[in-house]
Amino acid sequence: MGKVAKGVSCSVTGCDQSAVRSLSKAQLSGSDLKVSGDRRVYLCHEHYKQWKKTNKKSDDMERIRWKG
Numbered sequence: 001m002g003k004v005a006k007g008v009s010c011s012v013t014g015c016d017q018s019a020v021r022s023l024s025k026a027q028l029s030g031s032d033l034k035v036s037g038d039r040r041v042y043l044c045h046e047h048y049k050q051w052k053k054t055n056k057k058s059d060d061m062e063r064i065r066w067k068g
């Protein structure tokens with residue numbers, strides 16, 4: 001996950017906002033966001049928030065897994 005250069009737009013289908021975050025496509029699995037792109041996807045602020053919400057569960061699970 002990282003910062004995105006200016007001029008990159010959101011990868012979500014139908015969204016043309018400028019992206020603020022890049023994620024791997026694997027990180028988006030489990031969310032309802034429909035994205036174009038291959039391994040790397042870009043999200044605008046709104047969709048990033050949306051993704052964070054839907055991703056919360058798996059995030060917690062990962063934390064538990066890491067704790068062992």
Ligand SMILES: [Zn+2]
Binds near residue numbers: 010044
């Ligand atoms: Zn967007």
